[in-house]
Amino acid sequence: MTSPAPATGALSETATGPVVEVRTLRKSYPGPRGAGRKVAVEDVSFSVAPGEIFGILGPNGAGKTTTVECLAGLRTADAGQVRILGTDPQQHPEAIKDVVGVQLQEAELSPRITVREAMRLFASFYEDPADPDELLALLDLVAQRDVRFSRLSGGQKQRLSIALALVGRPRVAILDELTTGLDPAARRATWDLIERVRDSGVTILLVTHFMDEAERLCDRLVIIDHGRVVAEGTPAELIEQVDAERTVVLRLAAEDVTRAVAALDGLPEVSGVAAAGRRVEVTGSRRVLFAVVQALAAHDVVPDDVATTARTLEDVFVHHTGRPYEEPAADAITKGARS
C-alpha cells in the first residue's frame, strides 16, 4: 500500500503518485485543567490514489476528524508525515488551500447570507473557481438560491456545504461526516452526488462513522479505532478476510424444528445451532450451507426459507476490535477533544 514519496515539496502534477499520504501520524491534545494529554491519534498511516473515494471509518472519538484536520492544515501533528499532492500542509498550509476543498463538521455560515451570496463569496477566494450556478444545479439548490442560510433545511445546509467545498475546483475534497443528520432519501442522493464528483476527476477523502456509507461508497478505506488503523483495504477485501465463519438461517415448519436441530447439531461443518420458534440459525465453516442442505434432505425436512446472512463492515470491526460497533443516533454526535 505504501508508495514512494515525491521528492519535492511542490504540489505534484503526476497522476500516478498518491494524492494523500499519511505516515505514522500522532496527535494529542492538552487535557482539561492541566490533566494528562489526551491522545486523539496514536498511529495512523494510509495513502490515497488519484480518483479514489477513500474512506476513514470509525466510531466517534476514534481520531478521524483530527486526522483530516492535520491534513487540511488546521492542526499541527505531534509526529509523523502528512502529504497532499506531495506538499506538507503543516509546513505550507497556504500552498494546498487552492487545490483542497474541505467540508467541515459543525461549520456554519452567517445566518443572513443567502445561498447565492455564499457561493459567490467562496468562489471569489479561488484563482479559477467553478461556475456557482452550475454547482447549485448539480446540488439541487437552484430553488433555494435566494434563501438565507438560517432558513435552509439540514439537508440543504449539507448540500451547500459540499458545494462550497467544491467551488474552488479542488483536486482533493475532504468531506467530514457529510450525511450526518440527513434522512435516508437525502443520504442516497448525496452518495450519488459524491460518485458524480469523483467521476469528474476529484479525489475524495470521506470521513464517516456510518458502516453502510463506507461500504456503499468507498473504493478503499481504513478503519480507525482509538487512534490506530485496525484494517485497510477495499470493502470486499476487508469482509472476505474475516469471512471464515458463515451463517445460514432456516425457517421450518413448526413440527420439523426439533428433528432438524438434532440432525444439524454435531455435523463437522457446523459450530453452532440456535433455534427460536420456527427460526433456526446455523453457524459453521465455509461449507456449512452444503452440509445443512444435505442433512435436511437426508431427513426429508423441507425448509420454508433458507437465507445466508451477508457479512458487513460491522463484522470486520468486531473481528478486529473484539467489541461491537455502536452507531450513535445521527443527531446525537458528541465531539471529543475539541478546543
Next chain:
Amino acid sequence: MSTMALGTRTGLRGFPTLLGTETRLWLRDAGTVFYAVVFPTVLIVGLGLAIPGMREPITDAPEPWLGITPIAFYGPVALATAVASIALTTFPSYVATFREKGVLRRLSTTPMRPQGLVLAHLVISLGALLVAAGLAVVVGGIAFGLPVPASAGIVLLSFVLCVLSMFGVGAVIAALTPRATTANAFGMLIYFPMLFFAGMWTPGPVMPEGVAEVARFTPLGAATQAMNAGWFTGDVPGLQLVVMAAWSAVLLPVASRYFRWS
C-alpha cells in the same frame, strides 16, 4: 516552478467581495444597525427634548461654561457613545459568533485567511461609527445649535485616540471569548461603567471632581474629557491623550497576539 503557482496565494484574494458581502449582511441586521448607527443621535435628541433646562443657556457658572446650553455637553458624550456601542458590543459579538459557529475555521481551509474576515469587520465598524458620530453631531447641531469646537484639531485627535483605545478593549474581548454570549456579557459589563465615566449621567462640568479623577484614567472617560477640552476651552488635554494612547498601545498588541482563531 509552474507547480508552485497552484499554491501561490495572495492571502486576501476576494477581499472586496468579502467586504461587500459582510457589509450587506451587517446592514440586514436591523437591531445592530439601529443600536450602532442611530442610538447616539436618539440619545442626544431625546435628552435635549425631554429634560427641562437642557436648552437654557447657563447663567450661574464661570467661564468657559457661561452661556453654553447644557445639552452641548452631550456632544462629546454622544461621540463617545457611538464609539463604545460599536467597539464594545457589535464588533466583539460578531467576531465571537464567527469563532463559535466555526466560520473562522471554515475560512482557514480556503485561500482566504480568517484575518480577512476580522479586517472586514473592523472596516465596517469604523464606517458605521463615523456615520453614527457624524449623524449625532449634525442632528444635534441642527436641533440645539451645538457650539463650534474651540479646537477642531484636538476634538479630532481625541476622537481618533478614543476609537483606537476603545477598539483595543473590544478587540481583547473579541480575541479571547469563545462564545458570542460571553462576548456580549463582557462587553456589557464594561459598557455601562464606561458610559458612566464618559459622563452619560453627569456630563461635562456636572461630573463630581472625585469621579472625574477616576474617569480620566479610563479610555472613554479620558476621551470625553479630552473632547470637552477641545470643544469648549481649546486647552490641550495632555494627560487624557496619553491615557488613551497608553490603553491603545497595550490592548491592541495583546488582542493581536492572543487572538484565538478556532
